[in-house]
Amino acid sequence: MDVYALAENRYGADFLAWLREEKTQIDFLNDLALRKGVVLMYGPGFNAPEGTVRISLANLNTGDYAEIVRRLFELMDEYLEESGLSLADAA
Numbered sequence: 658m659d660v661y662a663l664a665e666n667r668y669g670a671d672f673l674a675w676l677r678e679e680k681t682q683i684d685f686l687n688d689l690a691l692r693k694g695v696v697l698m699y700g701p702g703f704n705a706p707e708g709t710v711r712i713s714l715a716n717l718n719t720g721d722y723a724e725i726v727r728r729l730f731e732l733m734d735e736y737l738e739e740s741g742l743s744l745a746d747a748a
Contacts, residue, residue, distance in 0.1 A: 658700075660685065660729070661708030668737055669747025675740040677708075682729075686710065692735070693728040694700070 665673040680688075682699060690696045700709030710726060719731075739745070 658697075658712055659706070659709050664733060667747070668733065668742070668744065670735060671746050672740060672742050675742065676736060679740070680736070682708065689729065689732055693732055695725050695728050696736075697725070 661673060664676050676685075682701070686697060686699060695700070698711040698713075700711050701707055703711050705711065712722070
């Protein structure tokens with residue numbers, strides 16, 4: 658999953674720039690685990706592009722994937738508040 662693309666599409670280019678500047682990819686994964694209880698893998702560790710995470714498709718129920726995305730966006734909403742930007746800035 659391309660977290661950077663999701664961030665830019667949902668929150669705008671300014672938010673993506675803030676995210677890249679203020680949070681490492683490992684910070685993001687750690688925050689997702691600690692704050693939201695979701696453990697994903699570092700995408701580049703599997704030869705995927707920067708800004709991606711890996712989600713196992715082998716051991717979860719279908720509804721679990723929607724919950725992962727909901728919590729991921731919850732974390733990004735918290736980051737949006739932290740950044741001082743707003744969704745209006747994305748327009």
